[in-house]
Amino acid sequence: xxxxxxxxxxxxxxxxxxxxxxxxxxxxxxxxxxxxxxxxxxxxxxxxxxxxxxxxxxxxxxxxxxxxxxxxxxxxxxxxxxxxxxxxxxxxxxxxxxxxxxxxxxxxxxxxxxxxxxxxxxxxxxxxxxxxxxxxxxxxxxxxxxxxxxxxxxxxxxxxxxxxxxxxxxxxxxxxxxxxxxxxxxxxxxxxxxxxxxxxxxxxxxxxxxxxxxxxxxxxxxxxxxxxxxxxxxxxxxxxxxxxxxxxxxxxxxxxxxxxxxxxxxxxxxxxxxxxxxxxxxxxxxxxxxxxxxxxxxxxxxxxxxxxxxxxxxxxxxxxxxxxxxxxxxxxxxxxxxxxxxxxxxxxx
Numbered sequence: 001x002x003x004x005x006x007x008x009x010x011x012x013x014x015x016x017x018x019x020x021x022x023x024x025x026x027x028x029x030x031x032x033x034x035x036x037x038x039x040x041x042x043x044x045x046x047x048x049x050x051x052x053x054x055x056x057x058x059x060x061x062x063x064x065x066x067x068x069x070x071x072x073x074x075x076x077x078x079x080x081x082x083x084x085x086x087x088x089x090x091x092x093x094x095x096x097x098x099x100x101x102x103x104x105x106x107x108x109x110x111x112x113x114x115x116x117x118x119x120x121x122x123x124x125x126x127x128x129x130x131x132x133x134x135x136x137x138x139x140x141x142x143x144x145x146x147x148x149x150x151x152x153x154x155x156x157x158x159x160x161x162x163x164x165x166x167x168x169x170x171x172x173x174x175x176x177x178x179x180x181x182x183x184x185x186x187x188x189x190x191x192x193x194x195x196x197x198x199x200x201x202x203x204x205x206x207x208x209x210x211x212x213x214x215x216x217x218x219x220x221x222x223x224x225x226x227x228x229x230x231x232x233x234x235x236x237x238x239x240x241x242x243x244x245x246x247x248x249x250x251x252x253x254x255x256x257x258x259x260x261x262x263x264x265x266x267x268x269x270x271x272x273x274x275x276x277x278x279x280x281x282x283x284x285x286x287x288x289x290x291x292x293x294x295x296x297x298x299x300x301x302x303x304x305x306x307x308x309x310x311x312x313x314x315x316x317x318x319x320x321x322x323x324x325x326x327x328x329x330x331x332x333x334x335x336x337x338x339x340x341x342x343x344x345x346x347x348x349x
Contacts, residue, residue: 034066156190
């Protein structure tokens with residue numbers, strides 16, 4: 001599994017071609033891990049981008065990319081797992097996925113994907129039946145590896161008690177502000193690789209408008225300023241956006257504002273790299289979502305340097321806060337009539 005990946009989850013739909021072009025740009029930059037899901041609605045453009053990349057010679061074959069997709073909650077029923085994967089493969093125009101994940105330890109009544117879901121549509125999760133169906137997908141060669149996403153240790157225990165194939169991966173929210181220490185220790189013991197989404201703290205699907213806790217971190221800001229990462233990339237973006245146009249020199253106030261803005265953007269870029277480098281040093285694969293080629297290039301530039309022991313110590317002391325929760329999948333109206341929310345939303349530091 002590649003150490004870095006490109007995610008395609010967006011809080012609002014974008015045109016098919018936009019996703020395809022973004023994935024092609026990522027492949028051109030060197031990304032070889034592409035993350036999609038039935039729920040994202042991006043399986044089609046991801047598959048088209050891979051096929052186009054092969055035609056253009058950016059890839060020698062489909063085998064050069066690692067493609068992950070996910071089983072959505074409405075198909076987390078034993079009899080629907082295999083049909084759902086076959087539908088995913090049809091959209092991807094592929095014979096297999098490299099990794100197929102159960103998207104959430106949440107089961108909903110079968111039907112079209114809706115966002116948010118009705119609370120009364122949540123039903124008990126058949127961990128044994130669904131996981132055994134996932135194992136069948138693997139045995140048929142339709143999924144080279146199988147795993148889970150958003151599972152806590154308690155959810156993993158339910159799977160491990162019946163599994164003949166250990167989940168290969170658990171993809172979870174993970175960044176310096178939500179480090180998942182308990183879960184990472186458990187997964188290391190069980191031989192489950194951890195992958196991180198929201199490595200920059202950017203997922204905000206519930207429309208809360210809350211600040212990004214990673215980019216607001218004083219600790220990360222302090223480390224980024226001391227290390228001075230991303231100067232070259234930041235300068236390039238400064239020029240691309242024409243902030244340094246000579247005509248601005250006639251207005252010193254405007255020049256000062258532009259320089260201030262440039263320095264702020266540069267600091268954010270530094271913090272991005274500090275966060276991604278920290279995740280990489282934990283042995284965790286990270287999946288970053290950006291459709292901007294410049295930011296994708298900057299995000300992948302985390303190799304060839306290391307954090308210091310002092311940096312790591314400071315990051316380990318950052319107050320922890322979980323942002324993504326199962327309750328966010330559902331409408332605030334209505335009631336959970338057949339499931340206990342505490343079984344879905346489990347917080348472990």
